Amino acid sequence: xxxxxxxxxxxxxxxxxxxxxxxxxxxxxxxxxxxxxxxxxxxxxxxxxxxxxxxxxxxxxxxxxxxxxxxxxxxxxxxxxxxxxxxxxxxxxxxxxxxxxxxxxxxxxxxxxxxxxxxxxxxxxxxxxxxxxxxxxxxxxxxxxxxxxxxxxxxxxxxxxxxxxxxxxxxxxxxxxxxxxxxxxxxxxxxxxxxxxxxxxxxxxxxxxxxxxxxxxxxxxxxxxxxxxxxxxxxxxxxxxxxxxxxxxxxxxxxxxxxxxxxxxxxxxxxxxxxxxxxxx
Numbered sequence: 001x002x003x004x005x006x007x008x009x010x011x012x013x014x015x016x017x018x019x020x021x022x023x024x025x026x027x028x029x030x031x032x033x034x035x036x037x038x039x040x041x042x043x044x045x046x047x048x049x050x051x052x053x054x055x056x057x058x059x060x061x062x063x064x065x066x067x068x069x070x071x072x073x074x075x076x077x078x079x080x081x082x083x084x085x086x087x088x089x090x091x092x093x094x095x096x097x098x099x100x101x102x103x104x105x106x107x108x109x110x111x112x113x114x115x116x117x118x119x120x121x122x123x124x125x126x127x128x129x130x131x132x133x134x135x136x137x138x139x140x141x142x143x144x145x146x147x148x149x150x151x152x153x154x155x156x157x158x159x160x161x162x163x164x165x166x167x168x169x170x171x172x173x174x175x176x177x178x179x180x181x182x183x184x185x186x187x188x189x190x191x192x193x194x195x196x197x198x199x200x201x202x203x204x205x206x207x208x209x210x211x212x213x214x215x216x217x218x219x220x221x222x223x224x225x226x227x228x229x230x231x232x233x234x235x236x237x238x239x240x241x242x243x244x245x246x247x248x249x250x251x252x253x254x255x256x257x258x259x260x261x262x263x264x265x266x267x268x269x270x271x272x273x274x275x276x277x278x279x280x281x
Contacts (some may be wrong), residue, residue, distance in 0.1 A: 023029075043252060058161040061089040065098040067158045073108075073228065079143050079152050080248040082108040082230070083159075084220060087166065088134065098248065104166035105159065107149050109219040110143035111170045111188075115245040116140055117236075124239070131192040131202050133236055133244055135216070137170045169220040171232065174278055175266055179213035186266065186273045190214060190236075211235035211247070217254075217262055217279075231262075 065071070073086045084106040086099035099105075111117070117139050121131035143149055145176045153159050174189035180195040183190070192201055192212075204210040216232040232251045236244050252261070259279050264274035 034098065063092060063098040064099045064101055064160070065092050065096050066205075070157055071097070072172050074157060075158055075251045076152060077250070079145070079149065080110060080113055080251075081149055081152070081155050082220075082251050083157060084108055086163070092200075099163070101160070102162045104164050105153075106167040106169065106220075107153070107165055108147075108169050108171055108230075109143075110234070110246055110248050111137055111139035111141060111173070112246040113248060114142035114144060115243065117239075117244040117246060119244055128202070129193065129196065131198065133190045135173050135176075135187075135188045135190065135246065137172060139170075141168075142169055143208050170219045171220065171230065172215065173216050173218040174229075175217040175262065175275075177215045177265070179215060182266065185269060186275070186278060188218075189210035205236070206241055207236050209238055211237050212256055229259055230254070251265070
């Protein structure tokens with residue numbers, strides 16, 4: 001009997017425990033642990049926006065800026081080179097555009113600035129009917145060595161040593177105009193063909209060594225959507241009766257209003273050349 005009584009008492013105890021509601025069970029868990037503070041990450045570039053960093057000390061931050069008053073593209077008048085821009089850009093905390101530390105950059109030169117531009121003539125050699133100056137991309141550029149451009153750009157623009165010149169493109173001429181003569185056309189081969197231009201321009205060019213003023217319009221290397229259109233004021237100089245050298249006075253990107261004006265001048269050509277398409281309008 002005593003054993004049976006003990007079994008019945010144990011069953012009663014376990015039955016009571018199992019029937020207690022959960023709300024009655026006291027909680028003995030410790031309070032949740034707060035996570036340690038984590039330093040905020042740089043604002044991301046998931047949508048193609050440049051990262052914003054703190055450039056205060058300039059020693060360890062990845063975003064840097066060029067000296068005040070200098071923005072890219074920038075024309076270096078000495079070597080006649082345009083520093084186009086950095087491959088990786090960012091934004092300083094004060095809103096200025098910067099470049100990621102160590103980012104490579106590109107530059108643009110001008111065909112035939114090293115001379116040896118080819119001149120073709122039709123008709124008489126002394127008094128030709130057409131004179132063509134070839135400004136193709138393969139014509140030599142000056143400076144010819146990328147390392148010389150790097151040195152000059154660092155001296156003028158403060159580009160750090162760890163940022164290297166990765167590409168050196170020629171200007172691809174889309175349209176040209178002689179300043180003192182009526183000829184103008186699309187392409188990269190300026191031509192004198194009006195008799196007055198031959199008499200006044202070509203004869204003085206060869207006999208007296210007088211330069212011929214010209215305006216060139218084009219982009220770096222080739223047309224790509226979004227690329228800037230440049231206006232180049234330059235002169236053609238004789239190296240003899242069969243070669244010339246291009247000397248650039250200034251090169252600058254033009255805005256949409258100037259682009260439209262140049263396209264309209266181009267549009268006066270007959271037959272039509274498709275100037276709106278050439279100028280991206």
